[in-house]
Amino acid sequence: MEQTDSEIIKKYLSGDKESLDKIIDKYLAHVYNFVRRLYNNESDATDITQEVFIKVWKNIHKYNPAQNFKTWLFTIARNTTVDWMRKKKVYVFSDLENGEEDESFADRLVDIEPLPEDIFSQKELKNNLEKLLTTLHPDQKSVIMLHISEDMTFDEISKVLKKPLNTIKSHYRRGLEKLRKNIVNAPNLKD
Amino acid sequence: MKDIETVIKNIDTYIVPEGLGRSIVARIQILEHKRSKQRMFFFGIFSIASFAGLLVSFKALWTNLQTSGTYEYISLIISSPSDATTIWKEISFSILESIPFITLSIFLTLIITFIISSLKTVESIDSKLITA
DSSP states (O other), X not given: OOOOHHHHHHHHHTTOTHHHHHHHHHHHHHHHHHHHHHSOOHHHHHHHHHHHHHHHHHHGGGOOTTSOHHHHHHHXXXXXXXXXXXXXXXXXXXXXXXXXXXXXXXXXXXXXXXXXXXXXXXXHHHHHHHHHHTTSOHHHHHHHIIIIISOOOHHHHHHHHTOOHHHHHHHHHHHHHHHHHHHHTGGGGOO | OBOHHHHHHTSOOOXXXXXXXXXXXXXXXXXXXXXXXXXXXXXXHHHHXXXXXXXXXXXXXXXXXXXXXXXXXXXXXXXXXXXXXXXXXXXXXXXXXXXXXXXXXXXXXXXXXXXXXXXXXXXXXXXXXXXX
16 A cells, blocks of 8 residues: 555654655655746756755655645745745845735636637647746746645645645636637737 | 737746756755754764663662662562562552652653653764655
8 A cells, every 4th residue: 555645754763764655755756846937047957856855855854744745845946936936036025925915806817717728739729828827927837836736625735835725726817818819819929 | 809818827937047946955955964963963962861871860770679678579579579568558558668769760850861862863864865
């Protein structure tokens, strides 16, 4: 039977040094991809990923086994990436960063409609979306990637971003809406 | 019709740079080694200091026990237990009164400190050997 993350960490804390390698192996690709989506720079993403796991190692004794490890790990990953971006002054943080959002905005949004498949080929769509994702606010990107790629619930994401559930849902809707709007003009993105 | 979420889900994942996992593990091992070295140094110094304090406090405790009369009362219990049992209440009170509590508590604290710091030093040496 596969060990849970909490069990692996317990083993590590009781002296089994190889348990940490297991955790790194298990989550390396997830963390790297998440960091890379937030901050699309290969060399920095590598450094940030290293930093994330070093922080995990340094703080592992503070990890509460009752908490979801993935949530804890992605909180560290997100914070490390945002700090890194701040240091590099990559992103000018807007008022969204304060989490003071107009909650009614989400309600005003229409339901997400499917895209017409025939507008773009699958590959083209993927490429354009990748480019468009880089234009989103880090919080919107975080929510979208964590929810869609990492299958995390909005509740878990709200713990990662330390923001209210409604704000998270709003980020998600806003992000998708922005992508949806821009994807229509996607041919403009073509080099 | 394809939903945007499905498209995002199917975006190709980035390939993790080769050796990234190994380099993280190596960096952690270096930091572990460094941490063990610092702990070993810290607890080692603490063990030596507490041992030195232990010797001094033991000497002081021994002198205090002899001058305060506790030693005599204990000798009396050991040499003639039958007599001691008849006047056990008086002897108990006398011992309690004569015990040098301050010196004794310093001595006991130092014993505990010495044991803990020695164990931690051994633990650090052990961990340093593993990470070496």
